[in-house]
Amino acid sequence: MQKIELGGVSVPRIGQGTWHMGENAGQRQAEVRALREGLDLGMTLIDTAEMYAEGGAEEVVGQAIRGRRDEVYLVSKVYPHNASTKGVQAACERSLRRLGTDTIDLYLLHWRGQYPLSETVEAFERLCEQGKILRWGVSNFDTDDLAELDAPACATNQVLYNPEARGIEYDLLPRQAQHNMPLMAYCPIGQGGALLHDAILQRIADKHSATTAQIALAWALRHPGVIAIPKAVNLDHLKQNAKADTVRLDDDDLAQIDAAYPPATRKHSLKMV
Numbered sequence: 001m002q003k004i005e006l007g008g009v010s011v012p013r014i015g016q017g018t019w020h021m022g023e024n025a026g027q028r029q030a031e032v033r034a035l036r037e038g039l040d041l042g043m044t045l046i047d048t049a050e051m052y053a054e055g056g057a058e059e060v061v062g063q064a065i066r067g068r069r070d071e072v073y074l075v076s077k078v079y080p081h082n083a084s085t086k087g088v089q090a091a092c093e094r095s096l097r098r099l100g101t102d103t104i105d106l107y108l109l110h111w112r113g114q115y116p117l118s119e120t121v122e123a124f125e126r127l128c129e130q131g132k133i134l135r136w137g138v139s140n141f142d143t144d145d146l147a148e149l150d151a152p153a154c155a156t157n158q159v160l161y162n163p164e165a166r167g168i169e170y171d172l173l174p175r176q177a178q179h180n181m182p183l184m185a186y187c188p189i190g191q192g193g194a195l196l197h198d199a200i201l202q203r204i205a206d207k208h209s210a211t212t213a214q215i216a217l218a219w220a221l222r223h224p225g226v227i228a229i230p231k232a233v234n235l236d237h238l239k240q241n242a243k244a245d246t247v248r249l250d251d252d253d254l255a256q257i258d259a260a261y262p263p264a265t266r267k268h269s270l271k272m273v
């Protein structure tokens with residue numbers, strides 16, 4: 001598995017998302033098993049959030065990493081409506097309890113809300129001093145938000161990125177590269193939707209004896225500063241995702257993807273899901 005430095009730690013460039021986990025008790029066993037299988041396959045970065053199933057996903061992650069905490073780089077997120085001085089502290093402590101750990105490796109502001117960034121950052125810094133989090137970062141921040149934040153301590157910005165959503169290539173991705181800030185790509189396989197059934201991606205996949213999901217992941221990873229966090233419960237999906245970093249797209253593949261999903265030639269406001 002390819003690695004990248006994130007907040008001073010070497011992490012895999014393909015991690016595991018957890019959105020929609022913890023929503024259905026009947027799925028819990030499969031979700032725990034999938035996350036553990038993902039760890040065995042080297043996808044040791046796990047991304048979760050207090051928002052996912054209102055804490056349910058963090059509980060699934062907690063069960064999955066029990067006895068294996070040392071192997072995992074754990075990322076969670078605070079709701080914007082909890083991003084006040086007191087709110088961040090309390091939200092983080094609730095997340096730690098659900099995750100069954102003393103420390104979150106990377107804690108993100110899920111998106112911008114009503115609280116001043118300086119207040120949230122101060123609360124994050126306090127959590128760092130207490131050892132409850134090791135680093136902090138943001139999510140769904142556009143270039144102007146990052147400029148306003150102006151914080152070298154911000155370890156990452158997690159945003160939507162896949163061939164259907166390439167606006168960030170115009171300015172956000174270059175800006176983060178310039179500041180040596182890895183970009184965490186969410187929905188890297190388009191939430192398992194139309195992208196995976198695209199005829200162009202299928203042709204490229206056939207050429208590489210790969211799947212369309214692997215092509216989408218390899219495409220995101222062609223930028224050296226990108227980390228992708230696909231979510232998968234299906235074990236075959238997990239195995240495909242873990243190997244996607246071995247697929248090398250050539251100029252012809254990239255040109256075909258550009259023709260089907262043109263790169264941005266002007267500023268677009270940041271897409272979110």
Ligand SMILES: NC(=O)c1ccc[n+]([C@@H]2O[C@H](COP(=O)([O-])OP(=O)(O)OC[C@H]3O[C@@H](n4cnc5c(N)ncnc54)[C@H](OP(=O)(O)O)[C@@H]3O)[C@@H](O)[C@H]2O)c1
Binds near residue numbers: 233
């Ligand atoms: N910061 C934010 O605002 C934000 C927003 C959205 C997402 N996220 C994070 O990013 C993660 C990834 O995004 P996402 O879950 O929305 O979408 P995604 O990872 O692009 O797609 C997940 C879907 O694709 C399927 N899938 C996974 N691997 C596959 C493969 N190899 N072949 C075919 N289908 C495959 C999954 O099915 P199975 O589960 O059945 O395997 C699932 O239905 C989230 O889970 C979450 O952690 C963050």
